Amino acid sequence: MTTGAPDDIMRFCRSRRDGRRCTRPVDHAGLHRHRTVMWADTGADPLRCPGSGAPGEPAAMVPDGWPHGRALCAACHRFVPLHDGVLAPHDTSDAGEPRAEALRRREWFNTFGW
Numbered sequence: 001m002t003t004g005a006p007d008d009i010m011r012f013c014r015s016r017r018d019g020r021r022c023t024r025p026v027d028h029a030g031l032h033r034h035r036t037v038m039w040a041d042t043g044a045d046p047l048r049c050p051g052s053g054a055p056g057e058p059a060a061m062v063p064d065g066w067p068h069g070r071a072l073c074a075a076c077h078r079f080v081p082l083h084d085g086v087l088a089p090h091d092t093s094d095a096g097e098p099r100a101e102a103l104r105r106r107e108w109f110n111t112f113g114w
Contacts (some may be wrong), residue, residue, distance in 0.1 A: 009102040014093045016045040051075030052089040
């Protein structure tokens with residue numbers, strides 16, 4: 001959860017159903033939830049992002065070169081390496097993602113928009 005500092009990052013549960021992301025905190029007990037839709041782990045989408053393998057191109061860079069040639073995935077809004085012009089296989093979220101990556105992604109969206 002957050003402490004209220006401007007650079008805190010909220011970590012949500014990784015589970016998705018029909019593309020909806022669970023809006024409960026990481027490691028929550030009970031059913032997953034997105035607004036009024038609820039589901040169990042057995043009804044969840046696979047963790048593999050449906051954007052894996054989609055055509056892509058390097059995203060615009062901030063002055064220091066970040067995101068370093070990676071493409072923005074339209075499905076999960078993460079920056080993903082490109083292999084021969086397509087997005088590398090990746091999950092919709094990464095529980096081990098460094099805090100710095102999330103902060104840089106936020107900076108990129110504030111600079112370039114959605």
